Amino acid sequence: MxxxxxxxxxxxxxxxxxxxxxxxxxxxxxxxxxxxxxxxxxxxxxxxxxxxxxxxxxxxxxxxxxxxxxxxxxxxxxxxxxxxxxxxxxxxxxxxxxxxxxxxxxxxxxxxxxxIAIMLQRTFALYGDERVIVNVMRAVEEASGGSISVNRAADLLDEVNMSHRMMHVARELSGGEKQRVVLARQLAKSxxxxxxxxxxxxxxxxxxxxxxxxxxxxxxxxxxxxxxxxxxxxxxxxxxxxxxxxxxxxxxxxxxxxxxxxxxxxxAGKMDDRKEVKVGAPILRCRDLSKRYISIDRGVVRAVDEVNLEVYEGEIFGLVGTSGAGKTTLSKMLNGIILPTSGGIWCRVGDEWVDMTVLGADQKGRATKYMGMLHQEYTLYPYRSVIDNLTESIGLALPFELAERKAIHTLVTVGFSEEEAEKVLSKNPNELSEGERHRVAMAQVLIKEPRIVVLDEPTGTMDLITKIDVSKSVLNARDELGETFLIVSHDMDFVQNVCDRAALMRNGKIIHVGTPDGVLSLMTKEEEEEMLGN
CATH class of the missing domain: 3.40.50.300 (P-loop containing nucleotide triphosphate hydrolases)
Incomplete structure (x- = not known):
């Protein structure tokens, strides 16, 4: 044949x-x-x-x-x-x-x-303001200038189990729903x-x-x-x-x-045995912290509901829970990105506690300049070299020799060897693998010398080997730089590998704070299915 x-x-x-x-x-x-x-x-x-x-x-x-x-x-x-x-x-x-x-x-x-149809990682390529069914119909128009009927588009959405979302606007879909619409658009081209x-x-x-x-x-x-x-x-x-x-x-x-x-x-091998680490005094705390939204369909949504929490200096702390549990909203409040509806947040800067709910350079701004965040959908400047991404592109103006030295040191901290770090400085992001780009993105956060770093789903797109590399990078960054990490993750294996403590969130509330193993033992079947898979 x-x-x-x-x-x-x-x-x-x-x-x-x-x-x-x-x-x-x-x-x-x-x-x-x-x-x-x-x-x-x-x-x-x-x-x-x-x-x-x-x-x-x-x-x-x-x-x-x-x-x-x-x-x-x-x-x-x-x-x-x-x-x-x-x-x-x-x-x-x-x-x-x-x-x-x-x-x-x-x-x-x-x-x-x-x-030939293609589905790419991290790329949905949808018309965000168009309805789902219109997105499918336009796929044939883009490919050949032809058209398909509304019924044919509806059949394709049935094929990918998205008929219940055909009238939704594409940008309002979840990631999994968007990926299934992408598949329906590709099927439209036969x-x-x-x-x-x-x-x-x-x-x-x-x-x-x-x-x-x-x-x-x-x-x-x-x-x-x-x-x-x-x-x-x-x-x-x-x-x-x-x-x-x-x-x-x-x-x-x-x-x-x-x-x-x-x-x-x-x-992939396995992680090295964890060393016992002594953490410091509390560096971040919240009391009775709540965030409410008003939804036309759902009324008052309690995204975060009366949360009390302390994170210690030098600790790697995990926030885990199913989609919609409130962990991302909580992390953004703790990082100063959004303000709470009620309750308090304080961050220790030196020996002084700063009230994160009070705006201004002498209050919230004094703390947020020492905080960094790496989003799941991070972005590097595609037409700038790695060293530019780590310095000029993020407003870090340094003499070249000092910039190069600091960039290499930070890249080594996140998992590159010194030789690899020197070679990668002159490359553009599109010349790197996905795992290498993620480590550069983490270095982009760490090079600003934050005291607290929030990582949002840091292992979402990674293979097993790269996940272990990232786990080691986080642990090494804590050891070398003294960072405090707040990690939002669906990946319980990763949380167990790197986190000292974790909080299980459910319906906006914290159900339990303790060791990762303790959190795992309290998960419902639904939570295990979402965060552990098979």
């Missing part, structure tokens, strides 16, 4: 770095192939080469598509359709196209690329192949399961070939027929998803 795609000796370089090295792989029509690998292993680069809409300056080898194409209208179908009639009345004949030798403006390459790059990487396990189920159903109903990357080995087992393990751009293993997942998990 002729493969759908043949990849022969594929190599892609970015400067001195080989993102892919002599990759050889065959993908059969109708197959679901999983790609596992640590951050920076080349997973996303491989998917973008297969998509065929981006230029790569330094690329060699072959990526050959075997398809059926109509000579009359240039419509493309998978190879099993060769010999059948095209919808225009012409015949589908055998056709080959090498994406490496054909330029991105070549008509043959574009004909095939139009039949693709022959789906490329899914970490499609649930930023989602909690419970929401990710909904996205995975939608993908599984769509692949079966539309008879698509699928290639999916994920940092969750379970996804490989659940969604794929075969799996590939990539490491440093090379194919290390190819075989059964369960075996490849186990091999990848073994690469």
């Amino acid at each position: 002729t493969p759908f795609i043949e990849i022969r000796d594929l190599t892609v370089r970015f400067g001195e770095v080989e993102a892919l090295r002599n990759v050889n792989l065959e993908i059969m029509e109708g197959e679901s192939l999983g790609i596992l690998g640590r951050s920076g292993s080349g997973k996303s680069v491989l998917l973008h080469v297969l998509r065929g809409v981006e230029p790569f300056e330094n690329i060699s080898g072959q990526v050959i598509y075997h398809v059926g194409r109509c000579a009359r209208c240039q419509h493309v179908e998978p190879p099993s359709k060769v010999g059948e009639k095209c919808k225009c009345g012409g015949n589908l004949e055998p056709f080959e196209a090498d994406f490496v030798t054909l330029g991105i403006n070549d008509a043959d390459r574009r004909d095939i690329s139009r039949r 693709p022959m192949m789906l490329l899914a790059d970490e499609p649930s990487g930023t989602l909690d396990p419970k929401t990710a399961d909904l996205v995975h189920e939608s993908i599984r159903r769509a692949v079966g109903d539309f008879n698509m070939t699928m290639i999916i990357t994920s940092h969750w080995p379970d996804v490989m087992v659940e969604l794929t027929d075969r799996a590939v393990l990539l490491d440093h751009g090379e194919v290390v293993s190819l075989g059964k998803p369960s075996e490849i997942a186990a091999e990848f998990a073994s690469m």
Whole structure:
């Protein structure tokens, strides 16, 4: 049987770095192939080469598509359709196209690329102010200038279990709902192949399961070939027929998803034993803290309800709970981003307690300048080098030699070796892996010398190996810089690895404060499903 795609000796370089090295792989029509690998292993680069809409300056080898194409209208179908009639009345004949030798403006390459759907991590690409059903209808208009009926768009939303949100405005959807609308938009183009790059990487396990189920159903109903990357080995087992393990751009293993997942998990190793750390006196406290919102649909919403809490200097403190429990709202109040409806917040600066509810440079402003926050959807300046991102771009004006020294020291603190830190300074963010970008973003917060750092879902898009690296980065930053961390996370494994104490939130209230293991023992089944997955 002729493969759908043949990849022969594929190599892609970015400067001195080989993102892919002599990759050889065959993908059969109708197959679901999983790609596992640590951050920076080349997973996303491989998917973008297969998509065929981006230029790569330094690329060699072959990526050959075997398809059926109509000579009359240039419509493309998978190879099993060769010999059948095209919808225009012409015949589908055998056709080959090498994406490496054909330029991105070549008509043959574009004909095939139009039949390939893609879902990207951290990118939803929706019309935020348009209704969901309009977003799906506009997908065909963008791709070919054609149109689909309202009924057809509604059918596609049924396919991805989003019919109950079709009249919602897209920007008001949750992350998992947006990702399913993205899938419906791609299905509207009647693709022959789906490329899914970490499609649930930023989602909690419970929401990710909904996205995975939608993908599984769509692949079966539309008879698509699928290639999916994920940092969750379970996804490989659940969604794929075969799996590939990539490491440093090379194919290390190819075989059964369960075996490849186990091999990848073994690469992660384990955390070092935690050292006992003595924390200091309280540095942040709140009393009877509440935040209420008025909702037309729900009336008075108690996002945070009469919370009492103390965080100690040098402590790594976790806020855990299901979506809507109030942990993000609480963290933003403690960080001075939003004001409470009632209650008090105080932060110790030196030996003095500052009232965070009183505005002004001598009150709240005196404390917030020593606070930093790394959002889950962090942003680096894409066209500035790493050293610029760590200095000038964030208003940190230093002589170059001092800036370089401070930047290297901070990068080492978050997990780079000194040699790696020196090399990465001149690179732009798009030359880095996802894990490297996250560490640079953390360095961007730490280089301002905060006393308290809030991390919002710091491991949301990471593979197992990078999660361990980030865990070590947080612990090392506490040891080297004396930072106090407040971590908002769905990832209970991460919380158990790094946090000294944690608070379990439910319906705006704190249910329990204690060790991570103690918090875990008090979780409901729903909370375990969302924060622990399978």
